[in-house]
Amino acid sequence: MADAMADATAEVLAPRATPVHVMGWSDGAIVRLHLALRRPELVRSLVFGGATFHHTGWLDGALDGEPPGFMRDAYTAVSPDGVQHWPVVVQKAQALHRREPDLSVEDLRGVALPALIVVGDEEQVRWPHLIEMLQALPDGKLAVIPRATHGAIVEKPALLAQLIREFHREDRDNGVVPIRRRT
Known part of the structure; x- marks a missing residue:
């Protein structure tokens, strides 16, 4: 990627x-x-x-959990997919960071x-x-x-x-x- x-x-x-x-x-x-x-x-x-x-x-644990709220807010402000797409972004990022x-x-x-x-x-x-x-x-x-x-x-x-x-x-x-x- x-x-x-x-x-x-x-x-x-x-x-x-x-x-x-x-x-x-x-x-x-x-x-x-x-x-x-x-x-x-x-x-x-x-x-x-x-x-x-x-x-x-x-x-260890650095990439676990939900990212800070300001990241979600920044994403939502520019994404055509809106806040409901944020969990998908987080899931993809976590999978990427494992490899x-x-x-x-x-x-x-x-x-x-x-x-x-x-x-x-x-x-x-x-x-x-x-x-x-x-x-x-x-x-x-x-x-x-x-x-x-x-x-x-x-x-x-x-x-x-x-x-x-x-x-x-x-x-x-x-x-x-x-x-x-x-x-």
């Missing part, structure tokens, strides 16, 4: 003359990661927020562009999974937003925007005592 969505995104981006910065949150992050893997010539950098690269990276994403550490090693992993400190992803992702990405960085959950994108939008701006700064350096980014 993420491959098909990445291909659809690629169709939109392909006519552009230059690669673009892409950002995705939760399922959107997984789609953007697939885009970076499938069509790296279209992607300049990746911001990957609140997601896993493999479905086993979610904490996807299914990328490997070796797949991540093929992402040859700057990548920023962003999560809340109360994210629903296993910490070892995030560290594994950080270590596998050749040019990976990790940002943890304090006092934020899987909803960090709506809980702390200003801080998230600041982190992304810093990540994209052309004049950024590698810090005073770099370990992973030694020049």
Whole structure:
């Protein structure tokens, strides 16, 4: 499913003359990661927020139960099927999350562009999974937003925007005592 969505995104981006910065949150992050893997010539950098690269990276129970009400309300506001279709959407999403994403550490090693992993400190992803992702990405960085959950994108939008701006700064350096980014 993420491959098909990445291909659809690629169709939109392909006519552009230059690669673009892409950002995705939760399922959107997984789609953007697939885009970076499938069509790296279209992607300049990746911001990957609140997601896993493999479905086993979610904490136990993280995907159980009903999603927050604001998601239902947002869906209802734009869906021609209305609120009565929401349970179908939830059921399909839960089935999808049991089998996807299914990328490997070796797949991540093929992402040859700057990548920023962003999560809340109360994210629903296993910490070892995030560290594994950080270590596998050749040019990976990790940002943890304090006092934020899987909803960090709506809980702390200003801080998230600041982190992304810093990540994209052309004049950024590698810090005073770099370990992973030694020049």
